Amino acid sequence: MPFQAIPTPHYLMLAAALFCIGMLGVLVRRNALVVFMCIELMLNAANLTFLAFARDRGDVTGHISAFFIIAVAAAEAAVGLAIVIAVFRSRGTVNIEEIQTMKH
Amino acid sequence: MSAEQILFWVFAAATVGSALGVVVLKNPISSAMSLVATFFFLAAIYVLLWAHTVAALQVLVYAGAIMVLFLFVIMLLSLNEVGSAIQLSFSRVLGAVATAGLLAALVIAFRKLPAGDLAWANDPARVAAFGSIKEVGAVLYTQWLFPFEAVSLLLLVAMVGAVVVAKSRI
Numbered sequence: 001m002p003f004q005a006i007p008t009p010h011y012l013m014l015a016a017a018l019f020c021i022g023m024l025g026v027l028v029r030r031n032a033l034v035v036f037m038c039i040e041l042m043l044n045a046a047n048l049t050f051l052a053f054a055r056d057r058g059d060v061t062g063h064i065s066a067f068f069i070i071a072v073a074a075a076e077a078a079v080g081l082a083i084v085i086a087v088f089r090s091r092g093t094v095n096i097e098e099i100q101t102m103k104h
Numbered sequence: 105m106s107a108e109q110i111l112f113w114v115f116a117a118a119t120v121g122s123a124l125g126v127v128v129l130k131n132p133i134s135s136a137m138s139l140v141a142t143f144f145f146l147a148a149i150y151v152l153l154w155a156h157t158v159a160a161l162q163v164l165v166y167a168g169a170i171m172v173l174f175l176f177v178i179m180l181l182s183l184n185e186v187g188s189a190i191q192l193s194f195s196r197v198l199g200a201v202a203t204a205g206l207l208a209a210l211v212i213a214f215r216k217l218p219a220g221d222l223a224w225a226n227d228p229a230r231v232a233a234f235g236s237i238k239e240v241g242a243v244l245y246t247q248w249l250f251p252f253e254a255v256s257l258l259l260l261v262a263m264v265g266a267v268v269v270a271k272s273r274i
Contacts (some may be wrong), residue, residue: 007220008217008220009220010112010116011149012210013211014116014149016207016210018123018146019206020204020206020210021120021126023202023206024203027195027199027200028199028200029127031132033174033178033181034127034135036174037136037174038126040166041123041142044142047146047158048146048149048150051150051155051158054153054155054235055155056220056222058222058225058230058234060234060239060240060243061247063155063240063243064243064244064248066155067158067240068251068255070158070161070162070166071165071255071258072258074165074259074262075258077170077173077174078263078265078266079262081174081266082265082266082267083269085180085270086270088181094181
């Protein structure tokens with residue numbers, strides 16, 4: 001290796017930390033919008049993993065995967081936020097503890 | 105310590121710090137702004153990984169389009185009042201324990217990975233081309249053309265679906 005590059009496991013650990021922070025937010029927060037933001041964090045952690053392995057292997061296909069994840073995240077955010085608006089309109093709240101009609 | 109290492113540690117700490125801000129901050133607008141900061145720091149990390157095209161997309165699509173959508177919805181629902189503090193409950197403690205367990209398992213697994221010698225990077229021409237818009241575009245529009253077109257259909261469906269779901273009366 002002609003230069004001092006950061007080894008791939010460093011990036012993987014950063015992605016693991018990011019994913020776990022997102023997971024913590026999904027499990028702990030009760031505001032539906034913040035839960036959505038934390039899902040975006042987890043998707044970004046997946047992106048970081050793809051890009052780290054793309055550099056490790058010198059294969060640009062990982063960049064394509066990251067591109068598709070970004071596109072799917074945009075679609076997911078649009079539909080998810082529309083659902084949040086619809087729920088807020090019918091219930092007057094976005095607290096996921098108070099939205100439990102479907103709870104068994 | 106080389107410049108690349110300093111940049112990596114600075115941006116990694118900033119990414120983790122602002123991501124924690126998303127979870128910890130009570131005001132949803134503060135969370136959203138913290139998430140924007142996370143996306144920018146992550147874009148810098150992507151540049152360190154030689155993924156310039158994806159870094160530009162990250163800033164344009166995530167920090168630009170998606171976050172504007174989030175802020176619009178937060179302001180539309182006027183959720184800017186500070187919510188109640190996070191109270192301890194059984195399910196929350198269980199969630200935190202599960203997250204800590206997952207993090208520990210991932211770190212233990214990643215520590216065993218070989219560092220990777222990046223042997224392909226000894227060729228300066230390949231490093232210069234890697235992650236450039238030319239190379240990513242060449243692969244995307246030949247090998248991955250059908251998935252690319254399918255994603256455009258997915259975005260159209262999501263757009264129509266968002267309008268149908270959010271509109272009170274069609």
